[in-house]
Amino acid sequence: SVLVEGAKKFYYMGGETVRAVDGIDLRIEKGEYVSIMGPSGSGKTTLFNIVGGLTKPTEGTVYIDRTDISKLDASELAWLRCRKIGYVFQTFNLVPIMSALQNVMLPLIFGGVDRTEREDRAHEMLKLVGLGERVHHKPTELSGGQQQRVAIARAFVNNPAIVLADEPTGNLDLKTGLHIIDMMIEMNKSRGVTMLCNTHDQKIIKASDRIVWVSDGRVEKIERPAEA
Amino acid sequence: SVLVEGAKKFYYMGGETVRAVDGIDLRIEKGEYVSIMGPSGSGKTTLFNIVGGLTKPTEGTVYIDRTDISKLDASELAWLRCRKIGYVFQTFNLVPIMSALQNVMLPLIFGGVDRTEREDRAHEMLKLVGLGERVHHKPTELSGGQQQRVAIARAFVNNPAIVLADEPTGNLDLKTGLHIIDMMIEMNKSRGVTMLCNTHDQKIIKASDRIVWVSDGRVEKIERPAEA
Numbered sequence: 413s414v415l416v417e418g419a420k421k422f423y424y425m426g427g428e429t430v431r432a433v434d435g436i437d438l439r440i441e442k443g444e445y446v447s448i449m450g451p452s453g454s455g456k457t458t459l460f461n462i463v464g465g466l467t468k469p470t471e472g473t474v475y476i477d478r479t480d481i482s483k484l485d486a487s488e489l490a491w492l493r494c495r496k497i498g499y500v501f502q503t504f505n506l507v508p509i510m511s512a513l514q515n516v517m518l519p520l521i522f523g524g525v526d527r528t529e530r531e532d533r534a535h536e537m538l539k540l541v542g543l544g545e546r547v548h549h550k551p552t553e554l555s556g557g558q559q560q561r562v563a564i565a566r567a568f569v570n571n572p573a574i575v576l577a578d579e580p581t582g583n584l585d586l587k588t589g590l591h592i593i594d595m596m597i598e599m600n601k602s603r604g605v606t607m608l609c610n611t612h613d614q615k616i617i618k619a620s621d622r623i624v625w626v627s628d629g630r631v632e633k634i635e636r637p638a639e640a
Numbered sequence: 641s642v643l644v645e646g647a648k649k650f651y652y653m654g655g656e657t658v659r660a661v662d663g664i665d666l667r668i669e670k671g672e673y674v675s676i677m678g679p680s681g682s683g684k685t686t687l688f689n690i691v692g693g694l695t696k697p698t699e700g701t702v703y704i705d706r707t708d709i710s711k712l713d714a715s716e717l718a719w720l721r722c723r724k725i726g727y728v729f730q731t732f733n734l735v736p737i738m739s740a741l742q743n744v745m746l747p748l749i750f751g752g753v754d755r756t757e758r759e760d761r762a763h764e765m766l767k768l769v770g771l772g773e774r775v776h777h778k779p780t781e782l783s784g785g786q787q788q789r790v791a792i793a794r795a796f797v798n799n800p801a802i803v804l805a806d807e808p809t810g811n812l813d814l815k816t817g818l819h820i821i822d823m824m825i826e827m828n829k830s831r832g833v834t835m836l837c838n839t840h841d842q843k844i845i846k847a848s849d850r851i852v853w854v855s856d857g858r859v860e861k862i863e864r865p866a867e868a
């Protein structure tokens with residue numbers, strides 16, 4: 413489960429203070445599928461980075477399964493980021509010199525999985541996202557939506573407890589997007605992966621247990637899809 | 641106007657040939673607003689790169705205003721890419737060490753515009769895309785959708801004859817996306833900018849004069865929005 417208490421993130425630029433996140437409280441239960449929606453610039457990626465332990469909040473606390481993540485030492489934080497949480501970044505962040513297969517195998521190295529099994533599991537994930545025929549292509553040899561799908565495969569390959577996905581369907585056509593959303597729902601329902609998705613995509617909203625609306629760094633309202 | 645005749649782009653990888661674009665003929669009239677739709681990996685970005693003179697086709701010819709662009713020398717090609725055509729890349733391609741304002745001012749340097757006017761025009765474009773308050777932020781200090789809008793502002797600032805936009809609303813929420821689409825329609829109708837948009841966004845489709853559907857590197861069909 414994820415608990416965010418009083419999170420704030422301020423950037424000081426010249427004379428101005430940018431309040432990217434300006435007081436957010438949020439609780440996500442184990443196995444829940446939560447979408448975060450809001451205008452461009454409203455703080456979704458900043459919240460993602462705070463929850464994922466990638467950015468220290470200016471104020472506030474994040475608990476992952478009741479552990480205050482600011483209290484973790486370097487190796488515990490590394491374990492959290494490599495085993496417990498999977499990330500799909502808005503800008504993909506793939507390793508440019510590695511193939512799709514090698515990129516997806518990467519988290520498994522930290523899982524202490526042997527090479528044959530790493531290859532098998534990476535192949536399997538890439539097939540699941542429709543890229544079985546592109547496994548040896550490097551990121552520059554892939555389309556935008558293909559790179560996005562490699563990033564998604566990489567996030568799930570290690571069977572993390574939580575996946576944080578930042579606009580995971582932004583570069584996908586309707587059909588491919590639906591396929592990916594079905595895969596993420598399947599991961600959520602059958603493997604119990606807790607899902608936190610930043611999205612503008614109505615199709616993801618419909619699949620969610622709850623929708624959190626943010627605006628100007630704060631939570632505006634929270635609702636169930638039936639009400640949305 | 642843009643004329644594409646028999647365009648093909650093949651990549652040779654180990655024993656395999658990837659047919660990214662596999663025989664495309666396309667004619668776009670001056671001032672037209674054309675959308676290109678198709679599944680992830682179907683060849684839209686590759687076609688964009690061929691039309692924009694960024695990639696040489698394996699076969700086929702591109703004519704911009706009746707000029708075969710493969711016949712242009714280096715300085716003529718530079719003029720084409722800096723003055724005649726504006727680009728919104730799927731991966732934005734902003735200069736990381738420059739602010740939003742400096743990024744948008746860049747094409748104007750090639751236009752021989754003096755500094756005061758460059759700043760004024762860049763400010764004006766950034767206001768038009770809703771970023772008047774973020775002009776001094778660098779790309780890493782901007783949200784994904786804000787970076788996308790800087791890329792859009794940069795594409796239009798030089799008053800090019802043609803704008804090629806690759807998924808320009810992929811990272812934008814509904815409201816911001818509509819605002820940007822209205823701005824592009826305005827540029828098309830009032831300034832006569834010829835628009836070629838790769839997109840998955842139904843809102844852009846509705847605004848287009850024609851929709852070109854691509855699949856596996858070929859044109860599947862072309863229709864008017866009323867029929868779509």
Ligand SMILES: Nc1ncnc2c1ncn2[C@@H]1O[C@H](COP(=O)(O)OP(=O)(O)OP(=O)(O)O)[C@@H](O)[C@H]1O
Binds near residue numbers: 554651659687730
């Ligand atoms: N440099 C390259 N080497 C090998 N294959 C490539 C290269 N660039 C692109 N491809 C392949 O060519 C095909 C078309 O790619 P392209 O980027 O044009 O697709 P797209 O329609 O823009 O997709 P998307 O909607 O995901 O952005 C894809 O299958 C891709 O894997």
Ligand SMILES: Nc1ncnc2c1ncn2[C@@H]1O[C@H](COP(=O)(O)OP(=O)(O)OP(=O)(O)O)[C@@H](O)[C@H]1O
Binds near residue numbers: 777
């Ligand atoms: N390093 C930084 N320095 C200064 N301001 C920043 C920095 N990073 C983000 N911001 C600002 O904080 C605000 C929130 O950014 P964030 O990336 O969280 O938005 P977002 O909701 O993810 O937007 P989008 O939907 O466009 O991706 C934005 O207004 C942005 O300009």
Ligand SMILES: [Mg+2]
Binds near residue numbers: 458502610783784
């Ligand atoms: Mg974001």
Ligand SMILES: [Mg+2]
Binds near residue numbers: 557684685686730838
């Ligand atoms: Mg593309």
